[in-house]
């Protein structure tokens with residue numbers, strides 16, 4: 001058995017109750033075989049055994065009091081995965097499904113993604129099984145304060161810089177920042193995705209969605225295709241989905257569907273984004289309300305039906321494993337030619353296999369959605385400089401970073417003979433830099 005296969009077997013053995021983590025590692029490791037063949041010294045340094053194990057996992061209780069005066073207890077965690085190329089960096093997720101295996105899969109992905117951005121950030125991820133849905137602002141604030149009252153001792157602007165993810169937006173970042181400042185008496189860039197009034201960066205809110213479209217533009221234009229007049233289906237209706245829709249529309253695409261965890265909307269005339277923003281960003285409502293407002297739009301219960309809509313480009317931007325083998329086959333049958341992951345690991349391994357074997361251009365999340373964390377790194381730079389950049393400056397840097405990520409993936413594919421396999425390209429390109437840094441830093 002090869003070294004890589006052996007390590008993968010160990011990961012499966014040791015983490016049996018963490019299916020998402022095993023899935024993420026199983027997607028990455030086999031694609032790294034040729035790198036290990038080229039670098040036998042990595043095996044001697046047990047590089048892979050060290051890479052798959054987080055440097056540190058912190059798990060803690062989060063007690064808070066709800067509006068009725070009842071004490072609630074959630075579980076909080078932060079996985080500080082790898083700091084070879086910079087301080088740990090990655091979002092916080094608040095969702096009832098959060099568990100250690102999910103946060104580990106996200107942290108593992110983040111290591112490669114952050115490396116691809118070309119900025120000096122290591123990988124981490126955190127969160128809690130707290131469900132912000134249906135909670136009052138005061139309850140969310142008390143939860144965030146309780147969460148930070150433990151987390152603050154493990155993070156720092158040069159140690160670990162969290163940000164948002166599912167369920168964590170500007171409101172939550174504000175409450176977390178306020179508590180960190182109170183506890184430490186320090187005003188610093190401890191979180192990214194901050195409000196513009198207190199150290200946030202212009203274009204961070206838009207960055208993941210815009211970055212996805214910038215990346216996909218490179219992918220499809222290399223094959224003579226364009227967003228102009230393309231029919232696009234996007235799942236989710238949160239931060240990533242909304243701004244992917246905005247940029248795709250700006251490039252002339254017709255986005256015909258969006259979803260949330262209850263169901264999806266189909267608007268054959270093209271989604272009216274101002275209505276979605278009002279529902280989701282202002283009123284925190286359900287996507288169903290769109291069909292109540294817009295004539296000719298349909299609402300369907302259930303999430304996976306969105307993939308039965310005929311489209312040229314599909315962009316899963318909601319959550320992990322939302323696009324399975326069966327849905328992938330339907331998309332292929334309906335003529336999809338490109339799929340770009342705005343979410344983290346939204347496609348199952350089998351679904352990815354269907355796209356790849358059908359010649360569909362498939363862009364994995366760790367490359368395609370890296371624009372968010374890349375812009376977080378730009379926010380950190382602005383915080384260190386104590387100077388804000390204009391929207392245009394940040395957006396232009398983001399665009400260039402996404403082009404560079406595309407080029408790195410393409411280059412790795414060429415070098416290792418896996419042309420157009422962006423999964424392998426992204427894994428190899430992301431891994432190479434982290435591996436060199438780990439080798440240079442000795443056995444730590």
Ligand SMILES: NC(=O)C1=CN([C@@H]2O[C@H](COP(=O)(O)OP(=O)(O)OC[C@H]3O[C@@H](n4cnc5c(N)ncnc54)[C@H](O)[C@@H]3O)[C@@H](O)[C@H]2O)C=CC1
Nearest residue numbers: 166167208236237238239240260261303318319343344372
């Ligand atoms: N916000 C960011 O900067 C980045 C986010 N991501 C990833 O993008 C994905 C979405 O994150 P955000 O937009 O930030 O979160 P969000 O909380 O703003 O939105 C998530 C959306 O997905 C929907 N959703 C949840 N489960 C669903 C399901 N099973 N089917 C359909 N819709 C579902 C929710 O209703 C919500 O509309 C996640 O996988 C996240 O890890 C990746 C890179 C950066």
Ligand SMILES: O=C(O)CCC(=O)C(=O)O
Nearest residue numbers: 090091163165372373376
């Ligand atoms: O901006 C960040 O630090 C976090 C982004 C994130 O969580 C992700 O890339 O999945």
